[in-house]
Every structure is written in C-alpha cells, then in structure tokens.
Amino acid sequence: MTEETFKSNRGVFDAVVFANKQIRQRFYRLGLEFSGDGAAAFAQTRPGQFAEIDLSDVKLPPKEEIAEDLQDSAERKVLLRRPFSFCDVISQRGKTRVEILYCALGPATLRMTTLSAGNSVSVIGPLGNGFQMPADKKTALLVSGGMGAGPLIHLAKAITTEYPQVEVTAFAGAKTKTELPFEKPLDEISRQLGFALHEFAMYAVESQLATDDGSIGYKGFVTDCFSQWLGQQRSLSANDTIIYSCGPEAMLARIAKIAEDKKIDCQVSMERMMACGIGVCQSCAIKCRVEGSDEMVYKLCCKDGPVFDSREVVF
Amino acid sequence: MNETMDISIDFSRLKLANPVFTASGTCGYAEELADFMDVNQLGGFITKSVTVKPRMGNDTPRVVETDSGMLNAIGLANLGLEAFIQEKLPAISKLTVPVFVNVAGETIEDYVAVAQRLATEQAIAGFELNISCPNVAKGGLSFGTDPAQVTEITSAVKQAAGDKILMVKLSPCVTDISVIARAAVEAGADVLSLVNTFTAMVIDIESRKPVLANRTGGLSGPAIKPIAVYMVNKVFNEVTKERGIPILGLGGIRTASDAVEFIIAGATAVAIGTANFVEPNCAVKIIEGIKKYCDGKEIKNIRELIGSLE
Numbered sequence: 336m337t338e339e340t341f342k343s344n345r346g347v348f349d350a351v352v353f354a355n356k357q358i359r360q361r362f363y364r365l366g367l368e369f370s371g372d373g374a375a376a377f378a379q380t381r382p383g384q385f386a387e388i389d390l391s392d393v394k395l396p397p398k399e400e401i402a403e404d405l406q407d408s409a410e411r412k413v414l415l416r417r418p419f420s421f422c423d424v425i426s427q428r429g430k431t432r433v434e435i436l437y438c439a440l441g442p443a444t445l446r447m448t449t450l451s452a453g454n455s456v457s458v459i460g461p462l463g464n465g466f467q468m469p470a471d472k473k474t475a476l477l478v479s480g481g482m483g484a485g486p487l488i489h490l491a492k493a494i495t496t497e498y499p500q501v502e503v504t505a506f507a508g509a510k511t512k513t514e515l516p517f518e519k520p521l522d523e524i525s526r527q528l529g530f531a532l533h534e535f536a537m538y539a540v541e542s543q544l545a546t547d548d549g550s551i552g553y554k555g556f557v558t559d560c561f562s563q564w565l566g567q568q569r570s571l572s573a574n575d576t577i578i579y580s581c582g583p584e585a586m587l588a589r590i591a592k593i594a595e596d597k598k599i600d601c602q603v604s605m606e607r608m609m610a611c612g613i614g615v616c617q618s619c620a621i622k623c624r625v626e627g628s629d630e631m632v633y634k635l636c637c638k639d640g641p642v643f644d645s646r647e648v649v650f
Numbered sequence: 651m652n653e654t655m656d657i658s659i660d661f662s663r664l665k666l667a668n669p670v671f672t673a674s675g676t677c678g679y680a681e682e683l684a685d686f687m688d689v690n691q692l693g694g695f696i697t698k699s700v701t702v703k704p705r706m707g708n709d710t711p712r713v714v715e716t717d718s719g720m721l722n723a724i725g726l727a728n729l730g731l732e733a734f735i736q737e738k739l740p741a742i743s744k745l746t747v748p749v750f751v752n753v754a755g756e757t758i759e760d761y762v763a764v765a766q767r768l769a770t771e772q773a774i775a776g777f778e779l780n781i782s783c784p785n786v787a788k789g790g791l792s793f794g795t796d797p798a799q800v801t802e803i804t805s806a807v808k809q810a811a812g813d814k815i816l817m818v819k820l821s822p823c824v825t826d827i828s829v830i831a832r833a834a835v836e837a838g839a840d841v842l843s844l845v846n847t848f849t850a851m852v853i854d855i856e857s858r859k860p861v862l863a864n865r866t867g868g869l870s871g872p873a874i875k876p877i878a879v880y881m882v883n884k885v886f887n888e889v890t891k892e893r894g895i896p897i898l899g900l901g902g903i904r905t906a907s908d909a910v911e912f913i914i915a916g917a918t919a920v921a922i923g924t925a926n927f928v929e930p931n932c933a934v935k936i937i938e939g940i941k942k943y944c945d946g947k948e949i950k951n952i953r954e955l956i957g958s959l960e
C-alpha cells in the first residue's frame with residue numbers, strides 16, 4: 336500500500352533461465368536467476384517455501400518428444416500459475432540463483448522443459464512458510480517421496496551450514512530406478528558407506544534410497560525403509576530428533592504415524608491445487624486439528640503452510 | 651498519452667476514480683494484496699463473501715483448471731461477520747478506495763443480519779448481494795434463479811442497508827437473465843453486477859469421478875467472457891438503460907480490451923476475477939490500458955463509451 340514504509344520481501348518478479356537440464360526421463364532441474372528487487376526477495380528464501388511460475392506462454396516440446404501418456408494432456412492450455420519449491424538457492428553479487436527439481440507430468444511442466452538459457456519467466460514469491468530449523472535438536476531425518484526430494488535437498492544444505500552440530504540423514508523413495516529425481520545415484524561402494532545420493536553427499540549427509548520395485552536401493556516403500564532404520568537406532572533420543580518429510584500425501588500420512596508412535600517431532604510439506612498461491616482464493620485448504628480440542632479448521636496450504644506440524648494435519 | 655486523463659465514472663450515488671474493480675473471492679479482504687498491488691488505485695474493491703457465521707467451506711480439491719478457465723467450489727469459506735469486523739475492518743477503513751462487502755447466506759435473515767450490522771460502518775461504501783453462488787447446498791444460487799425470491803431478498807436487504815449502495819450479483823445460470831435483473835432493480839437494487847460463475851463439472855476419466863470434492867463448481871476465466879459480454883448487453887438493453895441503473899460487468903476479463911468490450915456492451919464499470927491469480931497487479935494495468943484506449947480514440951469522457959454498441 337502507498338503508505339507502506341518497509342520494503343516488501345515478496346512480489347512478482349521476472350527471472351532469467353540460466354539452466355534447464357534433463358536429469359532422468361521426465362525429471363529436470365531448472366535454474367532461474369533474479370536481479371534487483373527479485374534477487375533481494377529470493378535471497379531470503381527458506382527451505383520449503385515456494386514460488387508461483389507463469390508457464391502459460393511457454394511453448395510445448397515437439398509432439399514426437401512428448402511421452403505417449405502425456406500427449407493427450409499436453410493439448411490442454413495453461414491459464415493458472417504453478418507452484419514449485421526449490422532445491423537450492425544461492426545469492427551472490429546482487430544476483431540470486433534458485434534451482435527447481437521438477438517432473439514433466441502435465442501441460443505446464445511439459446512446457447517448462449522447453450525453457451532455455453536466456454528465456455524469461457514471471458515468478459511470484461517467495462511464498463509460504465518453510466521448515467522450522469532444528470535449533471534444539473541433535474538429529475534431523477529427511478524423508479522424501481518422488482519430487483518431494485527438492486525442498487529436502489535445500490533443507491539438508493541449510494541445516495548443515497547453519498546448524499553443523501545437527502546430524503542429518505536422508506531417505507529418498509521413488510517408484511522405480513528410471514523415476515528417480517536425482518542426477519546420479521552414487522556407486523555401490525558409496526552406497527554401502529551410507530551415501531546413496533550425490534545430492535545429499537555434497538553436504539556430507541548420509542542417504543538411503545528405496546524404490547517400490549527394488550530396481551535400485553531398498554525394495555519397498557521409503558516409509559518402510561525409514562521405519563526399519565529407525566527401529567535399529569538404539570541410541571536415538573526422540574526428544575532430540577526431528578523428522579522432515581515431503582512427498583505424496585499417503586506417504587506423509589505414514590510418516591506422521593511413525594513420528595506419532597515414536598513421539599518424534601515431525602514437519603510435513605503439503606500440496607494442494609492452488610489458484611493464487613498468496614492466500615486470497617481459499618482453494619488450497621488443509622484440514623487441521625485445533626490443539627486441545629476436537630475442533631477442526633481449514634488452514635491454507637499456500638499461506639499457513641506448505642509446511643505443517645504433522646500432529647496438526649488431519650490426513 | 652495524457653497521463654491524467656479522466657476516466658472517472660458515476661456509480662449510483664458514488665463517483666469513482668476509474669471503472670475497474672476486483673471481483674469478490676479473488677482478492678480476499680485487500681490486506682493480502684499489499685505486496686502485489688496498490689488497492690487504492692482501483693475504482694472499487696469487493697471483499698470475499700461474508701456470512702453471519704464463519705464457514706469452513708468445502709472439502710478439497712476446491713479448484714481445477716480447464717481450457718482457458720477454472721472451476722471453483724470454495725463453498726463460501728470465510729471468517730464470519732464478527733471476525734470480519736474485528737480482524738479485517740480496521741485495515742479496510744484505512745483504504746481510500748470504496749469498499750463493497752459481498753454478502754452471502756442461507757436465509758434472507760442471514761443476508762439482512764450482515765447488511766444491518768455493517769450499514770453503519772463508515773469504512774464501507776456498499777454491499778454486493780451474492781445470490782448466485784453455485785457452490786453451497788443452501789441459499790446462494792437458489793435465491794438468484796427465482797424472480798420472486800430475488801424481489802424478496804433485495805427489498806429486505808435494501809431496507810437494512812440504509813444509505814449504502816446495494817449491488818445485486820446475478821447468476822448466469824438462468825433461462826432469461828433480464829427477468830432476474832428486472833426483479834432486482836424493481837426491488838431497489840442500485841447496481842447490478844453480472845456475471846457470477848457458470849455451474850460446471852470436470853470428470854477424472856481414470857476414476858470416473860468428478861475432480862472437485864463438491865462434484866460441481868463454478869466456471870470462471872476467459873472461457874466465459876463472450877457469454878458474459880452478451881448478458882451484460884442484454885440486461886443493459888432490456889432493463890438498466892431506461893432506468894439509469896449502472897452495471898458492473900465481469901466474467902473472464904484479462905486485458906484492457908476485454909474491459910472495454912464490457913463497457914461498450916453497457917457496463918459502467920468492470921471487475922477482474924480469475925485474472926488476478928495469474929497477474930495480481932493486472933487490474934492496475936487494465937486501468938492504464940483503458941486510458942490508452944480512450945486517448946487513442948479521442949474519447950474525452952469514458953461515459954461516451956458506456957453502452958455505445960452500434
């Protein structure tokens with residue numbers, strides 16, 4: 336508003352693409368650079384926050400390059416912006432570079448794959464509340480499913496740099512080997528040493544990998560892999576531990592249950608279809624408990640979340 | 651271009667700096683937009699629907715995108731009258747833009763209660779009566795499709811509203827919108843706003859279930875614009891022109907030329923809904939665009955444009 340004196344820390348900004356790399360079938364990593372006010376705003380981005388990107392004017396890939404099962408949905412026009420979180424944010428010399436790990440699964444994300452260095456996109460952000468940092472904890476456990484890995488990679492970086500005393504371990508799940516949102520899982524030796532994934536090893540964070548079909552890593556759901564591992568940790572104190580999770584809702588529900596059983600604090604990053612992303616349309620409601628009562632309320636994923644305390648969410 | 655060009659309009663008993671509003675439900679209660687636009691640059695602001703009691707709204711998914719549009723079934727989720735007064739009104743009273751409170755309810759008494767309670771609030775210029783919400787089990791659309799009920803609810807709220815401006819928001823989901831428009835005007839509506847969303851459905855062909863939890867939702871966005879323009883023109887010709895009642899035209903407006911189309915069709919002012927989600931500042935850009943259009947066409951007074959369809 337006109338009389339406002341403080342400088343806004345979010346807004347609508349143009350970003351320039353500096354990279355857009357396919358890392359696997361369907362999985363890509365997009366790099367966006369902000370200058371000026373956008374750089375200042377996005378430099379403050381916390382892990383788990385997100386941005387709304389306008390992809391409506393971006394062209395589709397040539398038909399022959401679109402996977403058979405997406406040919407049909409590719410025909411749909413894009414009107415609304417799409418929400419994405421970040422896997423990395425670097426601010427240097429007045430510029431801020433953010434990276435997004437994404438999966439091409441519909442009309443907007445298919446368009447996203449054709450962005451190339453130098454293209455410009457309109458971005459609203461940074462939006463929502465990120466993960467609460469583990470200031471009073473000794474152990475942080477990160478559990479991701481599919482694309483949920485993105486914000487947890489960002490979180491691994493933030494915890495290891497800002498809270499070096501906290502020990503971080505990551506667990507990542509995917510359907511199958513070809514649907515891993517990671518560039519290069521490390522070799523067998525690294526895996527045996529506990530560093531399955533390069534993206535986490537970069538921050539000296541141990542990681543384990545699970546695929547539903549066992550084509551690589553643990554065979555089964557990442558929640559089972561995690562729960563088995565947790566069962567073996569004799570010295571882990573529940574009070575000193577926190578779980579962070581991002582992925583499909585069914586997976587988050589299981590993680591929330593494990594956390595509740597073990598009395599470990601847990602934060603989950605939720606997703607909803609979003610029309611505005613800025614708290615005005617009420618489309619992204621999440622049913623939540625009110626502490627100390629049987630009452631339920633709807634909170635907004637975009638404004639009150641996307642990160643919630645798992646005890647709060649009614650799955 | 652003449653930067654100071656006057657595009658002010660007479661809007662019932664009000665004079666507005668320009669003819670561009672934001673539409674109910676797409677801009678919250680204004681404070682949420684502080685980082686994205688200067689609300690005071692608008693001709694008018696309309697709040698999300700307010701009901702007597704707080705409403706949780708529908709289950710999710712509440713929205714789904716369609717080609718050039720979207721469906722919503724929010725279910726009038728809002729904080730309720732008392733919380734609105736406590737939490738939102740103080741910030742609203744600091745705005746210089748005229749603010750209209752969109753009122754919804756399940757019974758006529760509900761609507762009257764909200765209007766009565768807010769009728770004495772200085773901060774509010776008027777009301778927009780939402781008798782056209784397709785996403786609630788009771789009230790909403792059922793009021794807006796029956797001329798006898800439109801008459802009853804409009805005259806009851808008109809009495810409660812004191813000297814505040816009363817807009818009645820019409821549903822396009824009727825056989826002849828002029829019948830409803832006439833009922834509202836004859837019962838005392840100062841302004842008609844049209845249109846609200848079109849009842850619609852999207853089906854997930856894998857599960858064979860509707861995508862929205864509410865099964866149906868209201869279609870908005872560019873897809874509905876030509877129908878909305880037609881309806882504005884019809885109501886203008888058949889109901890409001892001879893009575894000098896202004897129309898607030900809306901439905902799918904995204905650009906200044908969209909807005910100008912509505913004005914030529916007979917709208918005195920326009921409101922921007924869905925397009926705010928794509929571009930939160932688009933209403934301000936549209937105001938500039940309208941000025942540019944008028945300048946280019948050497949239109950001295952935007953009033954010349956209203957209902958100028960050949």
Ligand SMILES: Cc1cc2nc3c(=O)[nH]c(=O)nc-3n(C[C@H](O)[C@H](O)[C@H](O)COP(=O)(O)OP(=O)(O)OC[C@H]3O[C@@H](n4cnc5c(N)ncnc54)[C@H](O)[C@@H]3O)c2cc1C
Binds near residue numbers: 385420438485605
């Ligand atoms: C806070 C938040 C952060 C996100 N971060 C990432 C990210 O880092 N990387 C990434 O690849 N994706 C992320 N997503 C999901 C991403 O927004 C959707 O994949 C994208 O909107 C799909 O658009 P589309 O047009 O390609 O496909 P659509 O046809 O719109 O959707 C394809 C499928 O994805 C589902 N979907 C669409 N939009 C959403 C949504 N907002 N939330 C959940 N499911 C959705 C649809 O139901 C459908 O099944 C995030 C979503 C949210 C809410």
Ligand SMILES: Cc1cc2nc3c(=O)[nH]c(=O)nc-3n(C[C@H](O)[C@H](O)[C@H](O)COP(=O)(O)O)c2cc1C
Binds near residue numbers: 674722726783846901
């Ligand atoms: C998410 C959403 C919420 C809405 N909520 C309301 C509401 O609370 N009350 C109301 O009268 N109209 C509501 N509307 C309808 C709009 O005000 C407007 O009439 C309609 O969307 C058509 O305009 P548009 O195509 O520019 O969006 C809503 C529309 C959308 C998309």
Ligand code: FES
Binds near residue numbers: 610617619635636
């Ligand atoms: S997406 Fe609009 S309120 Fe959350």
